[in-house]
Amino acid sequence: MKRAVMDRFIDGIEWIAAVFVGLVALDIFVSVLLRNTLNYAIPDSFDIGRMLLGILIFWGIAATSYRGTHITVDLIWANVGPRYQRMIDVFATLVLLFVVTVQTYTLFDKVRGTFYDHVETFDLHMPVWPFFAVAWIGDVSAVLLIAIRTYRLIFHPEEMHDPEIKATE
Template identity: 85%
Template sequence: MNRAWMDRFIDTIEWIAAGFVGIVALNIFVGVLLRNTLNYAIPDSFDIGRMLLGILIFWGIAATSYRGGHITVDLVWANVGPKYQRMIDVFATLVLLFVVTVQTWTLFDKVRTTYNDNVLTFDMHMPTWPFFAIAWAGDGAAVLLIAIRTYRLIFHPEDIHDAKVKTVE
């Protein structure tokens, strides 16, 4: 795979996740502002906010999965040599790839059943399946990014951009 293409893809996923953070923040800000100044509630703001948070979580999984920005326990990893550290990284990433792939499969079933059951929001009767589909797309992006991370860990470990975090030993 072309390295520059993969890096652009990774950056795009991270920007999409950041965009959803902004959308969730804007939704909350506007809802609170209207409620406190004009005593007006946006119709379906609770349902929309809840579904946007779900979208944010799944796109956040995609953004943190590649960079290694999620919470890790490095007790064993920190006390072994580089060869074993790489083996642990590959094993852990393969387990993560398996788990997120299964999660993506089951979330697709949720999108399908929500669409087939015609689940709607309470006030405006908007279909909810598009929100679930966007969340599913984030989970699918996570699978792709974890696959790229696995590929790079095995064949090009120098291309991994792990988050640099201060560890306590």
């Protein structure tokens, strides 16, 4: 039961990342379509697109960090036995957990700064901090998923890899 709840949580974060991919694509498509057909620019389209892309990046970090599907260099990993492969995976995940935790801490400072400084978009004067806050929540999700990955790598490695991912087995 506990495993099913955790997997639903992980899948939910991956779905949120997928929604942001769709939002960024929709924003770009509509902006280009309106600009090229009606010679009309959506107010703050550039700023909103830029902030949505930032949100997408942080939620993408969350989605790829758990699965281990981000860019890796497996030169050493591929040439050692399963025991050492697991040790390398645990070490790399702990380093990733540390780096993303520090990143999350510093991003929160940015969210707080944009809130207290009342930073707004140029055309519509929309506050910027909610976009930054959603990106920060994605980063917090990344920390949670990397912590779950670390736990599973150490205590339940059999639960880690999807059957489709052959390179990590």
